[in-house]
Structures are given as C-alpha cells and as structure tokens.
Amino acid sequence: MRPRPTRYALPLAPAVVLALGILLLGALELLQSHKEAAGRGEENARNLADVLAEQTERTFQAVDFTLLGIRDAWTAAPDMPDNDLRFRESLTERLKALPYVRALYVIGPDGFIAHDTDYPSTPRVSLADRPYFKAHQQDPALGLHVAQPLRSRSVGVWFVSFSRRINRPDGSFGGIVVAAVEPRYFERFYGALSVGEDGFIALLMRDGTLLARSPVSEEAIGKSFAAVEPLNTHLSRSPQGVFWGASPIDGMTRVIGYRALGTVPAVVNVGLARQTVFRSWREHAAVVSVSAAILLGLVIVLIVLVQKGRRRDQAEQVRLSRAQRLEGLGRIAGGIAHDLGNTIRIMQSTFRLLRPSLADRPDALSLLGDASQALGGATAMIERLLAFARRQDLRPEITVIDGRIDGFAPILRQAAGPRITLDLRLSATGRAARLDPVQLEATLLNLVLNARDAMPDGGTIIVETMDVGRPLDSGKHLIPAADGRWVQVTVADTGIGMPSAVLERAFDPFFTTKGQGNGLGLSQVLGFVQQSSGDVELDSEEGRGTTVRLLFPAVPLGGQADGYSKPETAISGEPHPRLEAALREIPSRHSGPDPMGPRRQRG
Template identity: 30%
Template sequence: MPIPIHDPQQAPGALKRLPLRKAAVLFIVAVCLCLFGLLYLQLEQSRRQDLAVAKVASSNLTRAMAQQAEDTFHSADLVMTSLVDWIEDDGYGATQKPRLQKTFARRVQQMGQLHGIFFFDKQGQWIITSFADLPRGNGVADRDYFKFHQQNESTLAHIGPAIRSRENGEWIIPISKRVNDHAGNFQGVLMAGIKMAYFDQFFKSFSLDDNGIMFLGLTDGTLLARRPFEENLIGTSLAQGRIYQKLLPEAQSGTAMIRSVVDDVVRLYGYRQLGSYPLVVAAASSRDTILKGWYERAFQSSVIIALVILGVGLFGWVFIHQVRNGERIEKNLRRAQLALEQIATHDSLTGLANRRLFERSLEIEFARGARQVSPVSLIMLDIDFFKRYNDAYGHVAGDHCLMQVAQVVKTCCQRKADLAVRYGGEEFAVLLPDTDINGALAIAGQIRRSVIDKHIIHSGSPTGYLTVSLGCYAFIPSGNDSLETFIHRADAALYQAKNAGRNRAAVLSLDGGIAELMRSDR
C-alpha cells in the first residue's frame, strides 16, 4: 500500500482554486447581466416617463382644441339663435331684409371664424346673406344640412360635413338651424359657415412634429378639418379607425398609441368628444419624436454600459487567463511532486516501493495492527544464485531479470493494502497487513510458483531455470514492537529456506524456531 509523502488533494491552494475559474466566469456573467438589467430598468423607466409627459401634453392639447371648437360653434350658435328668433317673430319681408342683411354682415365682421351667414327659404333659395349681392344659382336644396332640417323638426343647431361655399368656393363647415313659421311649419334654414381656414390657423398655433396630426371630425367619423391640410381627405370617414371603433365607446376622452393604416407611423393620440356638439377632436405626435430624447439617452447609456462590459470582459479574460496559467503551473507542480514522491518512495528499476516507503508503511501497519489486534505478515524473498546469473548473462540481463521478478511479486499482491518492496539488490519484501502466517505462506507459494512459470533460463542454477527462496513471519503488534526485529525474523526465515536448498519457502514460528513448510517439489 503506497503512502505518498505529500497528498496533493489536501493542498489548500487546490481546494481554493478548484472552482476559481468557473466562479470568475459566473461572476463576470452576473456583473454583465446586472449591468444589462440596470440599463433596461433605467431606460424603461425613462421611456415610461417620457410617454407619460407626452400623454399629459396630448390631453392638454386636445382639451384646448375641444374648448376652442366648442367656443367657436357656441358663439355661432348664439348668433344664429338670436337671428332665428328675429326672423320667426318679425318675418323677412321687404322691410326687414335690409336690416337683416346689415345685421348678418355686422355679425360676420365681429366674428372672425365666420365665412358668412345665409338664410334660405323652404325651397332652398337664397333670401338674405351677409354678402351685398345674392348668389346666382339653383339654391341649396341639395345640401345635406338643408335636407336635415327639412326632414327634422329639431330646433337645435346642426353641424354638417365640410363643403365648398357656392359664394366664393371657400371650404366651410356649416352650422345651421331650422326656421319655422308661427304655426311651427318649416319655413327655411339659417346657416352660418365656419371658415376651415380658421381652424387651420388655430391648429398651426400649436407646435407639432413633421409627422404629427390634428383633426376635427363629427361623431359619425366624418372628417371636417385636419392638420396638415389635405383637401382630398376632407369629408372622408374615420369611422373604421380605432378611435371611433374602440376608444370613444369606452371613454369620451383619453390617449392611445396607434399605428396609422395610412402611413404606418406609430403616433400617440389624444382624443376628446365635445359635450355640447357632435364633434370629436384629436391630436397626435409620432412616437419617434416623443422618444427622440430617450433614444439619444438610450444610445449614450448603451455605449457607456458596452464600454464598461468590454472593460469587465477584458479584465475577466486576463484574470481567467492568469487563473488558467496558475492552474496549469499548479498541475505541473503536482505532477512534479508526484514524480518526486515516486522517485523518493519507489525503486527506479522495478517500480516497487523502496526501503523508505517500506519503513513508513511498517510504522503505520504496526500502529493499526495494535489498535485492531490484527496480525501483520512479512515475506522476504531472494533470487537464487543471482550473482551467477549476472556473471553468465551480464548486468543488463540481470536488471531485466529483476524487473520480471518484481512484476511477479507485484501481481501476487492483489489487495490494495499489500505492499511489494525491493529491499536491496536481488532481495524483495512483501508486507501483508491483516494477514496471518497461513495467508503469508499462501502468497509466498504463489510467488514461488509464478517465478518458476516464467521459465527464465538460468544456467548457473541446479534446476536450469530461475527460482526464488522466501521467508515468512507473522505476529500481532503490541504497540512497542521493533521494526528491525520484525524484518530480522522474516530475513532469518529466508536464510533458513536458502540453507535448506533454495527454491522453497520457510516460516519462522512464534517460539523462535524455524519450520520449513515448502520445498521445491511441492
């Protein structure tokens, strides 16, 4: 049983450094993940804050738009209500027309949002306008607002789709009221045209990005006014859009991020439905513009984190490289340590344990045997007529012969605790812990027969082939035993075997006598 001078597995450095490279990799990965996590949290919080600020701004903008639109139509509504009362009370005969025309004109001058005020009879013909001359044509019986009042008895103001004025072709938004006679019958329609340019100027007073939009529409989705102004879109329906389909049915005002089906631009929309009139206003800024500052901060933060991670990675690579070099150096040192221990404790020719390891093993087995009250056996063996073999075949052949015998001895030591030793020259020893004399004698016989089975030619031996002589001794240690005495008694049994004719094994009895137990013919 080989017992090394130094056990590399017990080295403190090995225990500490064994997981160091893996721990370093895990630490670097954890640091990088933490940096990524912190970057993500910081950017996400910043993005949400920018969007929250934009939502507040969008809500305020739509509130201002709604207030402006309501004030605009409410002012026109009040003027028209007073004029309708006048017409219904005093009529619009020849004596009233000049006064009404002047009043119409004065009201238009006072209210900048008005394109004009027009009164049509029940056939849709122009009766009075705020302009000096009546337009020529077939009237407005085909207009939607006229048909509405013709078919509905409601006296509330009606806001219709945007139209081009037949007076001068200007885009206007008509707000109209029904005029009845004293019996409540349909007498005509009073219409005031709100300039679309008025809303266009109002929309331009707000700061929007190039991709931003603002619009005014009816609750049925009809587009009345828009920024940027696109004439081909005026009057189109927005009813299938998300604002009208999903958002307005749930809440009359709010904000939402919507991707446009027209230009595929994602915008933050603020919308609001007016309470007094069937109108909806909305304003939207593109998400890219809202998050422009966030994108810049995200890029800067990402670059900084990338540089930090690169630095950590480079440091980690250098550190791991150093650890790997240290592990390689330590591994080489352990190999050198093992090689030195092998050299210090084993015979260089045969590979068996040397006397130094043998003596240390004896001390350990003596102490164990004393504790456990178990026997310890020793076999000493010697190659018969080995000097003659060297003289006949040379020292190189002699070394080869020693290696062959050593291999036999090592093979016969089947237990891990057994120790095969080259004691010196052609003499070998076998230490057998926890083995009595009978076990030792059995091993000795196995060794003797195995050497014979090798059929190593030896012209200097009476048998013509190589043989060995063996001496066995066994006892139970008491704790105060002498190593020299133990070895001497096994050696005495060996010499008894040699004196008795060689090629045999002998055992030293416990009373000190010599008992020859094996001969060459057995």
C-alpha cells in the same frame, strides 16, 4: 501541461454575475423609462385633446349664438325685403367677430338666399337640395345642425354649415340661417400648435365624417372614418380617453387622445407619433447602453486580465514544478553518469591492456572489439545524461547562428528524408550567441529527427531564427542578454503532435513513446540549452504538430565570430567527436540513408 479552463470557471463566477447584473439593471432601467415615456406621451395627448375640445366647443357656441341672434333679428321684421342693406350690414358686423366663419346668409323657404354677406357676388341658385336645408325643412324640432363638409357653389372651397331653423309666427317653415365655417381655420389653428414631427390633430363628426385635419389632407375631408378608433368602440365606452393605434390616412402608429364635444356631435383627436413620444427615451437609452457597454467592457477586460494572470501563474507553477523535477532527475542522472563513466573508463583501460596479449587470437580480439563498441554506445549515453545534468564539457564559442545552421542544412535535409520538406527561414542576421556550435548542430539534428518521426506520411519541417527582445514565457533563471536581445531558434513540424500527458514528460530522461531509442534526445537538448544560459519552450497539440523554441542570449560580435560563421565540420573533414556521438543512434531511428554517409563509417 496546458492550463485547464474549467478550473477558472468558479473564480470567474463573480465577474459573470456582475456582467449579468449590469445587463439586467440596464434592461430594467430601459423598460421602466420606456413605460414612463409612454405614460408621458399618453398624458400629453389626452391633455391636448381636452384643451382643443374646450376651445372648439366655445367656437361652436359662438357660432350658435350668432345664428340665434340673426334668427331673432329676422323674426322681428318678417316683411323685410331681400338683401336689405341695414340687415346685411348687421350680418357683416357679426361676421367680423367670427374669424372662423367665411360667410353668413339667410335662406328663404323657397331655397333661395335672401340675405348674404357675399352679396352681390353670390349667384342666385336654389339651395333647396342641400342636406342642411332639407334637415330643417323636415324636422321643426331640430336645433343647431352641423352638416357634413360641402364645396361652396359660389367660391368652390370646403365649408361646414352651422344652421338654425326660422319659424314664421304661425309655426310654419320660414327658412334657415346659416354660418359657413371654413375647415381651413381649424387646420391653420391646429397647425400652429406643436404636436411634434408626424403628429396630427383632427376634428370629426360623431358619424366619422372628417371636418378638418392638420396636417392638411384635402382628399380626406368629408370622408367617413366611422370604422376607425376611437369612433368604432372607444367612444361608445367613454367620451374621452387615449389609446395607441395606426392612422387610416398615413398608416403611422401614434398615441391618440380624444374627447367628444358636449353641445355638438363632434370629436377632437390628437395623435403624437411614436418617434416623438420616445425621442427623449431613445436619448436616455443611448446613454444607458453606452454606459452599460463601457461597464461590460471593463468587466470583460478584467476577466481577460484575470484569466491571463491565472494562466500565467499556473504556467509558471507548472514550469517551476517541471524545473524542480528535472533538477532532481538531473542530480540523480549526473551522479549515475559519473559513477558509470568511471567504471567504463576502467573497463576501456583494461581492454587496451588486453589487446597486445591477444594479438595472436583473432576470435578473442573480435569479441574485445564488440565489447569496446558496446562501451562506446554506453559512453554516448553517459554523455547525454551529463548533458541533461548540465555537466557535460562544452567548448563555447561566439557563433553566428544563421551561418552555422545554413552550413549544416545539407545534413539536416538528409536526416529529414525524401518525403519531408525542410524550410529554412533564417532572419537573425548578424546575431551571435556564445555556445558550443557542435552541440548546437547535434541539437538541431535531434529535433529534425524527432519531427521526421512525427510525420510518417510526410510534411514540412520549419527551421526559423529570429532576433527577439525578450524570451517568450521564459523562466526567471535565464541570464539576461548583454544588450537585452535574444536569438530564438525554432523547429516546427506539421506532424501528429503530442497529448498533454506526453507533453508534460517530454523532457524526462528515458521517457519515449516510440518503442525504440533511449529517450534522452529532448533531455540532452534541454541540458545543452540551459547550460548555454538559454531556455527551451515546447508547444504541441494533437493533430496540429509540435514547435520547439531554443532561446540563447545574444552577444556582441567580436573578431572571432567571423571564423565561426560557417561550421567547417559540416562542409569538409571528419565530424567532431561529440557530434559523432550525437549521431550514433540515427540508424535505429530511420530507414533512409545515413545522414553522415561514408564519413561516419570511417571510425
């Protein structure tokens, strides 16, 4: 009987719970570590934004202090001529202390540059149209003004103007003092900081105008990003913070820390790429995943081993139960066969004594012949019962299996019938076993007839031999082969197969599902093989056919073996008497020609 998988569901529950526990713990660990990695990334972005904001604010304050000093110096000498040498030298000294400023200059009320650190290379052009000039001209109360980035008309580079208004003693507009701050300074400074691959640092005005960015994006400088976070909503809620979002420049998702400057309407943004933030987490996740996979693999292996062990134990219990049942049936059958055999021999002796006295009575002799023939059938049944009980008389010989089957193949093909293909696959070359060759032929014939009956619409019967190192799934009662080798003979069909209930009782004597025959075929097969120190394995599944394996211990080839490589009874002469007994019920099992032909009818 095949093991039922549902019987193992409950014992396997702890292993399944363990596997689920491993998966759950691994998932919880990954979720927790992912949350911690995200928190560390947010903290790093926030801290870096705070540091850069403070540094940028100090830079802007230094620029403003310089502008205030220049304004005070110019106010002290309002009648100073344009491009005064001493004043220009003081501007140059101040410029040296400001590496982030490209130029310092003073614009008169008429819009032309009066003093400039770039003199005399600066072209004389009016700057009255510049937005920063107009802003101070129109608003006397305007303090430090930081304008949007512009391109210099003299050198063609981007700059951000930091400017202060100059008032005359009477309070009227006297011009402005300007510091041209280069965004490239901030880009170089930001670029020297480590924000990881695909990270960025940006400096923006509160209105969204981009002043500087690292990595450099020339096309983005001067553009407005007022609709982008944090300028859109976050900055109105808090002057500093952190959030996750996608960059409008490259579309990459990052964790962004921001902080608004206190003295200048500007904002510093620091973005750390997701792959940078979660790089250590991915490494940790890989370790956790591999560890979980190893543990799950061990659990799965444990489950498989437990399943195999339990199935093997159950199969052995089923085998042992079947062997005990068949052993009991064998003892009963042997006793019955022995007693019936004695009775039949007495009756046969009586019939032989009656024949001379009935020589002149043909009708009585005919009845006596019918009775003798019936007793002959009973004798064949008794022989099969004795074979099942392992008490039959065998004539074991060292027999080359492949040679015997090859010589018997014509009879097997006749028994299979015209609609069945008999496929011989003899690969146990040179291997021999000590057994009764005639009973081997009767066994093969019996199995072929069973296979034929299981394929009413035709099919294929495979008769295969092979040399195996150990008997597959065999019991412990087998006698080991002399050299540890076994000869396996397999008969497989593509027929209707057997349900498990039928498979369980297949070897029981007198059990049949055909509605005809005496149900002793497989019983005789089992008895013969076990009496030959071998074993039988039977596998079957409904709709997929049946396979019968006969296992015999291999013996070394001796001088006698060559004489039995081809069975003489299979190729010439009369069949062996015991083979004749095995064939007697063939006409009742098929409608085709008698496999033994006219030779069987001579007796």
